[in-house]
Every structure is written in structure tokens, then in C-alpha cells.
Amino acid sequence: xxxxxxxxxxxxxxxxxxxxxxxxxxxxxxxxxxxxxxxxxxxxxxxxxxxxxxxxxxxxxxxxxxxxxxxxxxxxxxxxxxxxxxxxxxxxxxxxxxxxxxxxxxxxxxxxxxxxxxxxxxxxxxxxxxxx
Numbered sequence: 001x002x003x004x005x006x007x008x009x010x011x012x013x014x015x016x017x018x019x020x021x022x023x024x025x026x027x028x029x030x031x032x033x034x035x036x037x038x039x040x041x042x043x044x045x046x047x048x049x050x051x052x053x054x055x056x057x058x059x060x061x062x063x064x065x066x067x068x069x070x071x072x073x074x075x076x077x078x079x080x081x082x083x084x085x086x087x088x089x090x091x092x093x094x095x096x097x098x099x100x101x102x103x104x105x106x107x108x109x110x111x112x113x114x115x116x117x118x119x120x121x122x123x124x125x126x127x128x129x130x131x132x
Contacts, residue, residue, distance in 0.1 A: 028092035030101050034083050039076055046072035066120075073113065080109075 049068035053060035060067050092098060 028095040042072040
């Protein structure tokens with residue numbers, strides 16, 4: 001087989017792969033709605049409880065406004081892990097769009113969790129250093 005024929009064969013294979021990906025994901029909806037509902041509900045509830053605590057309507061104890069946010073994070077990650085088992089059995093889960101959305105939201109979740117934990121350790125009273 002000549003070099004030109006090999007290149008045409010490779011190009012045809014690449015085009016067939018791209019077409020298969022496009023056809024696979026054409027009608028497949030994103031299946032991560034349960035995660036959006038879970039995290040939206042948890043963050044909304046945590047914000048409401050923190051507001052009520054800071055407004056003095058409810059007592060959050062020594063932990064203050066930290067408690068609802070920490071609880072929401074722990075509950076959210078635990079339920080997300082349970083949902084991931086059910087999520088993997090849904091049709092269309094392994095389409096390009098769903099794999100991309102899952103990887104993106106996992107990366108965002110890991111970064112936000114790491115950022116939040118870092119802020120817990122960095123947050124302090126730095127008035128002695130001139131920071132109000």
C-alpha cells in the first residue's frame with residue numbers, strides 16, 4: 001500500500017470515528033439532573049439556615065454559620081457517590097456529552113471543596129498583621 005493510500009485510509013477511519021461520536025450523542029440528553037437538584041437544594045438550604053442563624057432567628061451553637069455549610073458539603077458528597085452508581089446504569093451515560101459534563105462537574109466539585117477547605121485553614125484573625 002502506498003503512502004497516499006495509507007493516508008486516505010487513516011483519514012477515512014478518523015472521519016468514521018467522528019461521525020460515530022456525533023451520531024451517538026445526537027439524541028442523548030444529559031443525565032446529570034439529579035446532581036443539579038441535589039446540590040442546588042443543599043446549597044439553598046444551607047444558605048437559608050446560615051441566614052437564619054446569623055439573623056438570630058435560630059441558634060446554630062458554637063459552630064455558627066459553618067455548621068450548615070459543612071453539613072451540606074458532607075451530605076452532598078455522600079449522596080453524590082450513591083447517585084453515581086445509579087447514574088452509571090442510565091442509557092446514554094457514556095455519550096461524549098454526558099462524559100464531558102460528568103468530568104467537568106467532578107473537577108469543579110473537587111476544586112470548590114479543596115478551595116473551601118483551604119479557606120477554613122487560612123481564615124483567621126490577622127489584625128496583628130494589619131489586615132482588618
